[in-house]
Amino acid sequence: xxxxxxxxxxxxxxxxxxxxxxxxxxxxxxxxxxxxxxxxxxxxxxxxxxxxxxxxxxxxxxxxxxxxxxxxxxxxxxxxxxxxxxxxxxxxxxxxxxxxxxxxxxxxxxxxxxxxxxxxxxxxxxxxxxxxxxxxxxxxxxxxxxxxxxxxxxxxxxxxxxxxxxxxxxxxxxxxxxxxxxxxxxxxxxxxxxxxxxxxxxxxxxxxxxxxxxxxxxxxxxxxxxxxxxxxxxxxxxxxxxxxxxxxxxxxxxxxxxxxxxxxxxxxxxxxxxxxxxxxxxxxxxxxxxxxxxxxxxxxxxxxxxxxxxxxxxxxxxxxxxxxxxxxxxxxxxxxxxxxxxxxxxxxxxxxxxxxxxxxxxxxxxxxxxxxxxxxxxxxxxxxxxxxxxxxxxxxxxxxxxxxxxxx
Numbered sequence: 001x002x003x004x005x006x007x008x009x010x011x012x013x014x015x016x017x018x019x020x021x022x023x024x025x026x027x028x029x030x031x032x033x034x035x036x037x038x039x040x041x042x043x044x045x046x047x048x049x050x051x052x053x054x055x056x057x058x059x060x061x062x063x064x065x066x067x068x069x070x071x072x073x074x075x076x077x078x079x080x081x082x083x084x085x086x087x088x089x090x091x092x093x094x095x096x097x098x099x100x101x102x103x104x105x106x107x108x109x110x111x112x113x114x115x116x117x118x119x120x121x122x123x124x125x126x127x128x129x130x131x132x133x134x135x136x137x138x139x140x141x142x143x144x145x146x147x148x149x150x151x152x153x154x155x156x157x158x159x160x161x162x163x164x165x166x167x168x169x170x171x172x173x174x175x176x177x178x179x180x181x182x183x184x185x186x187x188x189x190x191x192x193x194x195x196x197x198x199x200x201x202x203x204x205x206x207x208x209x210x211x212x213x214x215x216x217x218x219x220x221x222x223x224x225x226x227x228x229x230x231x232x233x234x235x236x237x238x239x240x241x242x243x244x245x246x247x248x249x250x251x252x253x254x255x256x257x258x259x260x261x262x263x264x265x266x267x268x269x270x271x272x273x274x275x276x277x278x279x280x281x282x283x284x285x286x287x288x289x290x291x292x293x294x295x296x297x298x299x300x301x302x303x304x305x306x307x308x309x310x311x312x313x314x315x316x317x318x319x320x321x322x323x324x325x326x327x328x329x330x331x332x333x334x335x336x337x338x339x340x341x342x343x344x345x346x347x348x349x350x351x352x353x354x355x356x357x358x359x360x361x362x363x364x365x366x367x368x369x370x371x372x373x374x375x376x377x378x379x380x381x382x383x384x385x386x387x388x389x390x391x392x393x394x395x396x397x398x399x400x401x402x403x404x405x406x407x408x
Contacts (some may be wrong), residue, residue, distance in 0.1 A: 002214050006143065006146065007141075007146050010112050010139065010140065010143045010147065011146070011147065011148065012138060013136040013140055014076060014077070014079075014147055016133075016136060017073075017074040017076060017089065017137055017140065018073045018075070018174050019077075019135055020073070020129075020133055021068075021069050021070070021072050021073030021089070022073030022074060022077070023073075023078065023115065023116055023118075024066070024069050024073075024114055024281060025065075025066055025067070025069030025070025025072070025073060025167070026070055026359075027114060027115050027118045027119075027180060027183075028062065028065060028066030028069065028070075029066045029067070029070060029167050029170045029171045029174065030051070030084065030116070030170065030174050030179045030181050030352045030359075031117065031174065031179045031183070031307065032059065032062045032063055032066055032171055032174060032175055033059070033062075033067065033115050033117050033175070033303075033308075034117060034154060034179075034184075034307065035062035035065065035111070035113060035116065036058045036061075036062040037058075037303055037367075038109075038111075038113030039058040039060050039061050039062055041109050041113075041282075042109060043058070045108035045109050046108075046364075050103040062077065063171060066167070066171060067168065068088075068092075068165065069092075069375065070163065070167050070318055071160070071163050071164060071167065072085055072088060072089055072092075074159065074163045074381055075159075075160065075163075076089065076140070076147075076315075077150070078149070078150045078151050078156065078159055079147045079148065079149040079150065080151075080156045080159060081156075082144045082145075082147055083144060084346065086137060086140050086141045086144055087141070089137045089140075090134070090137050090138065090141060093125050093130060093133055093134040093137055093189075094134070095146075096114075096130045097127070097130045097131055097134050097263075098241070100112055100123065100126045100127040100130050103123040103126070103127070103368055104123040104124045104126070104127045105188070107123060109122075109123075110123070114126060114129075116183060117183035117184050117277070118183045126332060128391040132207075132258035141299040145334040150371060150404045151196075151370070151371050151374050152374055152377075155370070155374050158371070159181050159367065160280065162366065162367065162370075163363075164205075166362070166363050169243045170359065173178070176325070176327055176328075177308075177322070177324075177325045177327065177328045178306060178307055178308065178311065178323055178325055179307065180355055180359065181355050181359070184188055184305075184324075185207045185208045185304065186208070186302050186305040186306070186313070186320060187320065188303060188320050189319065189320065189321075190207060190319065190320050190325055191318055191319045192211070192231055192315075192318050192319070192320070193231050195207040195208040195255070195317045196208045196209075196211065210280045210298055210387075211227070211297070211298075211301050212297065212298070212301075213225070213226065213230065213273065213297060214295060214296040214297075215293075215295055215296075216257065216278060216294050216295060216296055220287045223293065225269070225271075230269075230271075230315070231315075231318035232317075232318065233269065233315070233317070233318075234317050235267070235268060235269070235316070236263075236268045236269075236315070236316050236321075236339050237268065237269040237270075237314070237316070238259060238263050238268060238269065238270040238271070238312060238313070238314055238315075239273055239305075239312070239313040239315060240256065240270070240271070240273065240292070240311075240312055241272075241273050241297075241302045241305050241306045241310060241312070241313060242270040242272060242273070242274045242276070242284075242302070242309055242310040242312055243274065243275050243276075243299045243302040243303050243309055244274075244275065244276055244299070244309065245274055245276035245280040245284045245285065246280050246283055246284070247309060248284070248309045248310050249308075249309065249310070249326055250287055250288055251326070252289040252327060252329060253287075253289075253290075253324045253331075255326070255329040255330075255331070256288070256290075256293075256310070256312070256326065257288070257289065257290070257330065258332045258335070259312065259330065259335070260289075260290075260291065260292050262335040266339070268336055268339070270292045270293075271292065271293055271294075271295055272290070272292055272293065272294045272295070272307075272310075273294075273296075273297040273302060273383075274294060274295075274296065274297070274302070275297060275298060275299035275302060281294050306323060306397060307325075308325035308326055308327070309326075310326050311323065311324065311325050311326060312324045312325075312326070312329060314339075314345070316356060321347055322344065330344055332338075343381050382405055385388060
């Protein structure tokens with residue numbers, strides 16, 4: 001009875017720890033740039049700004065962390081290489097737990113970012129969560145032999161390879177374009193004025209905070225609107241977001257200029273929001289031939305609005321109805337008439353709430369099929385061994401009976 005109870009406790013802890021790692025890794029796979037920005041915040045808080053460099057190191061760490069957490073969660077769930085999997089988990093929790101305790105005590109970074117923008121926890125909540133996960137992982141290490149396998153050992157390499165492949169493909173898609181599931185307040189379908197309203201609960205903050213537009217007189221015309229005017233516009237407005245012009249990718253500037261020409265031809269507003277200086281904007285203009293107006297917006301807000309630098313948002317009556325990275329901008333042959341007559345908006349404005357389930361099904365269905373086939377094969381093997389043991393037992397009993405009769 002005691003062993004049975006311990007087995008239940010151990011495997012319940014296994015489910016909790018694996019689900020936490022899978023969810024945390026999946027959120028990071030969907031939004032690798034978000035984790036990159038959070039790592040930059042940690043480096044700044046630790047006075048390690050020099051490590052940020054060109055931004056390559058935080059992005060590489062973000063990618064490694066995402067694929068590692070996701071695969072560790074899957075490996076624990078299927079009991080793949082139990083000793084190594086739980087050892088790496090314990091090492092990660094030995095790093096996470098003291099780090100989040102320091103965050104809780106100092107509040108150097110307000111949000112740990114462990115679940116990205118999907119779930120926000122306070123620093124004390126994060127520390128408590130990590131402490132519980134660490135204790136569960138320690139129990140799993142101590143009682144790792146009680147972790148029952150969901151799949152036979154010869155097939156485990158298929159689950160490992162499929163998990164890594166799935167994670168890399170998903171991350172590559174989200175790096176190339178915007179995250180396939182947008183947990184941020186500037187998602188498609190968001191009505192910005194409503195999200196900026198203060199809630200009735202004084203302890204809560206608006207969903208969108210510190211969003212503002214300031215004209216840059218030296219590089220903008222007098223037609224740059226105020227934020228209220230922009231959000232009240234019942235027509236369409238293209239917003240090009242470029243947090244830092246100095247590091248913005250100019251490989252697709254022809255497409256951006258085509259969109260600007262299209263907006264100008266049909267009377268739509270086109271505005272570039274940036275946190276860069278006037279000199280950086282002038283250099284951008286010289287390099288790209290940009291003729292659109294510029295306005296200043298907080299860098300953190302711009303990184304929240306879109307992950308790519310630059311990216312394009314489309315607004316109508318204060319609602320975000322389109323979002324593209326600079327790599328997936330509408331081509332010139334797609335912009336052939338007024339926006340109301342194009343499928344461009346309707347395709348993006350669909351409800352994406354099913355996307356999370358869709359992504360999971362692309363992973364779970366093949367894995368469940370593989371597990372089912374493996375269990376069927378294992379059942380046949382067990383049945384064959386059971387029949388062999390039963391046959392051997394009958395032969396043994398028959399021989400023993402014959403020997404007994406011979407003695408008599």
